[in-house]
Amino acid sequence: MTTDATGAALILAAGRGTRMKSAMAKVLHPLLGRPMVRFPIDAARDAGLAPFVVVHHQEEQVRAALADQPDVTFARQEQTRGTGDAVRSALGVLPEDGVVVVLNGDGPLLTAATLRRLLDAHGDHLVTLLTVEMAEPGRYGRIVREGGQPVRIVEAAEATKEQLAITEVNAGIYAFDLAWLRTVLPALAPHPPKGEIYLTDTLELAAAAGRAQAIVVDDPDEVEGANDRWQLSRLRRVLQQRVIADIARSGVTFESPETTLVEAGVQIHRDAWIAPGVVLRGSTTIGEGARIGAHCVITDSFVGAGVTVKPHSVLEGATVDASQTTTVGPFARLRPAAVVRDGAKVGNFVEVKKSEIQAGAKVSHLTYIGDATVGEGANVGAGTITCNYDGYNKHRTEIGAGAFVGSNAALVAPVTIGEGAIVGAGSTITQDVPADALALGRVRQTNLSGRAEKLREQLAALKKQR
Amino acid sequence: MTTDATGAALILAAGRGTRMKSAMAKVLHPLLGRPMVRFPIDAARDAGLAPFVVVHHQEEQVRAALADQPDVTFARQEQTRGTGDAVRSALGVLPEDGVVVVLNGDGPLLTAATLRRLLDAHGDHLVTLLTVEMAEPGRYGRIVREGGQPVRIVEAAEATKEQLAITEVNAGIYAFDLAWLRTVLPALAPHPPKGEIYLTDTLELAAAAGRAQAIVVDDPDEVEGANDRWQLSRLRRVLQQRVIADIARSGVTFESPETTLVEAGVQIHRDAWIAPGVVLRGSTTIGEGARIGAHCVITDSFVGAGVTVKPHSVLEGATVDASQTTTVGPFARLRPAAVVRDGAKVGNFVEVKKSEIQAGAKVSHLTYIGDATVGEGANVGAGTITCNYDGYNKHRTEIGAGAFVGSNAALVAPVTIGEGAIVGAGSTITQDVPADALALGRVRQTNLSGRAEKLREQLAALKKQR
C-alpha cells in the first residue's frame, strides 16, 4: 500500500467472464501489452488510491500477472456471490476507515481524472455512485432520484414503464465511507435464487441518512466493460487512440495512426516519424527524429535518435545506437542482444543474433550473423553465414576492423578473421585468418567446352521419359 | 433447386455496371474472396429459397463463377430491357406458383434474416415491397401510400413537391405471388424511350386488388448496392466487420480488426490471437490458441492448434500441424504442399515448397527446401539450398532423421542424406551420404599472408583510375 494514498481502491477481478469464451480469465486478457486489470489499478494509483484486488477465478494467474505491482494487496473471494460479497471478502485487508472506491477489473477505460472527480465530490457522503447517461439504456440498472438524491437502483427487469424511461444508469463504480460500509455490509440480505449480495443495496441505506449522491461521468466510454471479444476490440481501439494521440501531441508524426499499434510501455521521442502498419511493443524506445518504415514490428528494443529503420523489419530485444547514418532493413531481423553501432548498416534478408555490428560496418544482404562481432568498418558480403552451431554448442566468430568477407562465405566458428583480412568469395573458412591476410577456400574453376549443350540434351531426354 | 425450398429467389445479375469502370461484370467483383453475386444467393438459400439467376452481360463468366453452386438455375435475358423484362426472361425456369423474391446481384449486404422477415410478412399478398427510410432520399423512387397500403412508386424526376418529401423509398427487393405475376407481367407496357418494362408497375395492380404491402428494412445498409468501386469498398467494410465480429464473439482475439482481412471461407478457433495487418484468405483454418503475428498473409492453409506464426510470414496451401512448440517465421514462406510437423521450426527467410519438415526438425534461416523431406529432429543450417531443379526436371532430396546439414550447403538432388549423417558447412553434395557418415565437399583453406594489404592497394589504385 502506497504511503501517500488518500484512500483505497478495490478492484473486482474474481469473475470468469464466460462470454469471452476463453481459457483465460477475462481480466487477464491483454490490452496494449498489459493484462486488462492493470488499467483500473493504474488509474486508481494515479488518483492517489492504494490498490486492492479481489480474486477468485484463476486466482494464481491473476496474482502472477500482477507480481510486478508490489503495492497491490489481494483478497480472496471464496465463492462468487455478488458484488457485496466480493467487497465483504476484502474487509479484512482494507483500511479501517476512509474512502474506498469500488472498480471493475474489466473496465480498462476509466481515467484517474474521473476517479479524482469522484473523490472530490464524495466528501462526507456515505455512498457516491458514478452514473452514465445513455440514450438507449437497455438492460442497465436505472438510477431513481428523489429530490435530486439517488435513492434506489432499479434493475431493468423489475422497472416500471416510468422507470424504464430513465436514461441515467449505474456504471458499477462507487465511492464508499469505509467505516460505514463495515457496519451495513454484513446486514445485507442475499437475493434469491443464487443468494447473491448486491452492493447496490447499500444505496437505500445511505439515502435514508440523506448522504447518498450520484455524479454522471463525462465520457460514457470510460465505464464501458469488456463483455466479449468484439467489445474488447472496441475498448482496445479507444485506449490505443488515447495513447497515440498523447504521443502525437508531444511532437511525433504518425502517418496512419489507425493502422499503428503502440503498446502502453513504449516511448517515442520528438520528431520521430512512424509509417503505416508499424507495431511497437513492450519496452521499446524510439529516439528523436528516428524514422520507422511501414510494417516494422519492434519489441523491447532501443532505436536511437536519427536512425532509419526501413520497411518490413522485425526487431526484438535489439539496440541500435543513435546515429544519423545507421540504416536497418528493409527485411532485416534483429534478434535479442543484436547491437548495431553508429553508421553501421544491416540490409535486406539479414538476421543478427547476439552480435555486435560495430561502427560503420556493413552487412548488406542475405546474411546470418550469430554470436559474432563485426569490427569497425568491416564489410560482410552477400550470402555470408556465420556457422555458429555444431548441433551441440554455439561458437563465436570475430571479424576484425576493416576486414572484407567476400560473398557466399561460410565462417565456421569458433573462428577469427583478423583486422584488414580479406576472405575470398565462396570460401569456407575453418581456421583463423591473420590480420591483412587473404584467405581462400575454394577450387579453381573448370570450363568444360560444349558440355552444357550435351547436358541439356540428356536432361531434356530424361524429361521426355518421365 | 433445393427440395426443401419454400419459394424461389430470382437474383438479377444481367447488368454491366458501367460505373464500376471495369472489364469485369459488376456482380463478379470479389468481396471477401467471393464474387459479389454469391452473397444474395447465399442469403436466399439460407432463407429457404431456391436460387435463380438472370444473366446477360458476361454470361459465360457469371455461369463459371457460380459453377460450384449446383443448386443455381440460370435464365438468360436476351436484351437488358428493364427489371420487368429480366423477370419475364426467367418465367420459363421458375416454379409455376408460390412466392418469388426478386433480389439484386449487386446487393451483397442483405441478410437471410431480412428475407425471412419479408417472407413471413408476405402471406397471401400479391406484392410485398422492401423499403428503406432515408433522411435524404435523393433520386430514389418514393413509396406513395394510401390508407397505409403502398399504391405507387414515383420516380424522383416525376414526383410532386409533396411526394419528394416522402422519406420511404424503394429498395428494389420484392416478394411476389408467382402465379399472379405470370398473369400481369406480359401485360405491362414498355416505357419510352428505351422500351423498358418496370417491375414496379405491378404495384398499382396489386394495390388495386388490396393485396400490396411494404415493409421497412431495419438496417439501411442491407439494401445498399455497389454502384462504383468506392461504394464497393464501403460494402466490403461492412461485410468484413460482420464476419470478424461474429468470429470475435465466438472467442477469438483480434488486436486490430480494422486492419485485418478475413475472407468468408476462413475458420478460426477459440482463443486464437490475430495481430494487426493479418490477411486470411480462402479455405484457411486457424486452430485453437494459435497465434498469428502481424502482417502474415495466409491463404488456403491449415495452422493447427497452439502453433505460433511469427510476423511477416506468407503461407499458401500449407499445413502446420497442431503443436504448442512449432514456430513458423518471421519472414517464412510456406508454399503449396509444405507440411510442418509437431515441434518443427521454420525460421526467417526460409522457403518451403512441396516438402515435409518432420517433427522437431529445424530449418532456421536463409534456406530453400523444395521437393524434400527433412527427417525428425534434423537440423538444416543457414544458407542451405536443395538444388531441386536442373532446368528440365525436379528431383527429390531426402534428409534422414537426426541428420545435421552444415551451413551454406548445396544439396544437388536427387540425393539422400542418411540418418544421423553430417554434411560439412559449405559443402556441395552431389552423391548420397550414408547414415552416420560425415560428408565434405569443400577445399582446405589457404591463408596468403599480407596479400590482403597488397590487394587493397591494387583495388584502390583501380578505383582512382576510374
Added chain:
Amino acid sequence: MTTDATGAALILAAGRGTRMKSAMAKVLHPLLGRPMVRFPIDAARDAGLAPFVVVHHQEEQVRAALADQPDVTFARQEQTRGTGDAVRSALGVLPEDGVVVVLNGDGPLLTAATLRRLLDAHGDHLVTLLTVEMAEPGRYGRIVREGGQPVRIVEAAEATKEQLAITEVNAGIYAFDLAWLRTVLPALAPHPPKGEIYLTDTLELAAAAGRAQAIVVDDPDEVEGANDRWQLSRLRRVLQQRVIADIARSGVTFESPETTLVEAGVQIHRDAWIAPGVVLRGSTTIGEGARIGAHCVITDSFVGAGVTVKPHSVLEGATVDASQTTTVGPFARLRPAAVVRDGAKVGNFVEVKKSEIQAGAKVSHLTYIGDATVGEGANVGAGTITCNYDGYNKHRTEIGAGAFVGSNAALVAPVTIGEGAIVGAGSTITQDVPADALALGRVRQTNLSGRAEKLREQLAALKKQR
C-alpha cells in the same frame, strides 16, 4: 506568376507552429508526400489564382521545398506581427489591383472548388469572408451580421453572451479588392500588447461602405488547420480518403482503403487491384489490371499493366514492364534501376539492384543480383550471389540468354556467363564461361564412413564440459 491568372492568392506560411513541437516549420510537414503548404498553393492555382507565399520562419527551407513550383512568388515578413502585417509585407510583390485571396499555409483541405465559389461570390465587394458554421464554436471569432451583411468579427474572449451564441465563425480565408486593401492596410492600428495588425479589422471599413459579405463553406473540414500532430493525422486521413475515393471511382479496387497509403503523385490505372496495407509513394505508376499484394511498399516505380506483385515486396525506383505473366515477390526487393522485363520472375528473398532481368528469366529465391544483366530465359538458382563489390569498385555480371546458374553459386564480377552456359551448383565463378560450356568450381565430395557418429560424441562431450 501564371499569365492566365484571374487574381492572386496570398498563402501565409511565415509561422513556426509551436504546438507541432518540431524542429521543422509547420507548413513543411509532409502530407501524402508533399509539404503541407503545397496544398493551398495547388488549390489556388487550380482556381486560377497566381500563388504568392509569405515566409519568415525557416524561410530558406520553405523556399527550397517550393523550388519546383516556379510560379510561386515569395514575400518576406520581417517580423511576425499579425495577419495584417503579413499581407502588408507582400504588397510590394502583389499585383496593383484585382482580387487577392488570403489563405493559410497550414490549411491543406481547402479545395479549388470552394475558392472558385468564393471568387464567384466576391464580385465588386471589398471583402468577402469565408465562414464556417460550428455547433460548438468555442474560441473562434464570431461573425456579427447586421441586415445580413457581416460587420464585425468578435473574438470569443471579448464577446457578449449574445455574441457567444453565434455559430458562424471566421475561417481565416478572405477575398479582398487589392486596390482598396492598399489604401486601408497602412492605416490599421496595431493591437496591444504585441502590436499585431489584424487583417480582420478591414471588415468594419468594408462594411461601412456596404461592400462586405460572408459566405459559409459547405464542408467544415475544408477550413480545418493543423495545429498539432494529432490534428495533422486527421487532416491526412481526410486528404487520403479524397485521393483514394477519386482513384477508386475511376475503376480501381482497393480491398481495404483504410489501411492503404497513396501519395498525391501516384497514378493507378483501371482494374488495378490493391490489397490491404499497400503503401504507394512518390511518382509511382500502377498499370491497368496490375495486382499489388498485401503490405507492398512501392516508391517512384513503374509497375506495368497486368503485372502481379506478391505480398511484402519493396520496390524503389524500379521498372516492371507490362506483362500478364511477370511476377515479383513475395518478399522481393527491387532497388533503383532494377528493370524486370516481360514474363520474368523475381521471387522471394531476392534483391535486384541496377540490373536488368530480361524477358522470361527467372531469379526465384534467396539471390542478390547487382550491376548485372540476366539474359532472356536464363535461370538463376537459389542462393546465387553476384559478387559485384570488391570493397573499392563495383563490377558487372553478364548472364547470357538461356544460361543456367546452379544454386548457391558465387559469380565474382566482372564476369560473363555465355549464352546457354551452365554453372554447376555451389561453384564460385571467377572467370568468364564460354557459351554452351559447363563451368564447375567445386570439390568432389568425400564421405567419411561412421565419422558423424564419432563427431557427435566429441561435440556432446565438449558440451558437457562447458
